Amino acid sequence: MTVVSVSMPESLLDRIDEFAEGHGYTGRSEVVREAARNLLGEFEDRKLEGRSLLGVVTVLFSYETSNAEERMMRLRHEHESLVTSNFHNHVGNHYCMELFVLEGSLEEISTFVGKIRATQDTLTVDYSVLPVDDFGAELTSDDHGHDH
The missing domain is CATH 1.10.1220 (Arc Repressor Mutant)
Structure with missing residues (x-):
């Protein structure tokens, strides 16, 4: 090894x-x-490849000790066709939470999440993806790990 x-x-x-x-x-x-x-x-789920996906990414960072907020803004603009919505919120006295709603392919979403994770000084990065073509179907908790 x-x-x-x-x-x-x-x-x-x-x-x-x-x-x-x-x-x-x-x-x-x-x-x-x-x-x-x-x-x-993480992003090797064959059931998601080739499908239009909705992704939600949340990022927590300290706004006092980093330029992560500026990086989030640059990523939002760099991936303008992928980011359908973006929300910024202050958490407590020292932190910011950035939420991105994405619509695109598995490859596009995984690239975006990778760039977020590579951003220095992020405290947490969390995400979920859901196939858009499942919205009309009957979903069960077994399909995606949560109840609908």
């Missing part, structure tokens, strides 16, 4: 070590390998 050197903040390394110990992993390498597999597999 190839050894890779990765830079990360000490606080993240501590969290990985605690997670490994608390969840029965053999060590931090096993946690990082599983996290990488999960991240790479």
Whole structure:
């Protein structure tokens, strides 16, 4: 197996070590390998390929210590044909939440989410996707992981 050197903040390394110990992993390498597999597999859902999708992306960041807000604005304009709506909200005294509603292909949405995740100083990035052609169909909680 190839050894890779990765830079990360000490606080993240501590969290990985605690997670490994608390969840029965053999060590931090096993946690990082599983996290990488999960991240790479996120957008490989064959049932979503070739379909028009609705995506919702939420991002939380500190507005005092970063230029993440400026980056969000640039991404919104860069992906103008994908972003159908955008909402900005202040959370508490120090944070901002950015919500993007997207309509496009799996590849377009995954590219957008990747760019959001690559933005320095984002605290959380969460998203969901739903095929637009399912809107008229009877949906069950088994189809998409939530009740309708």
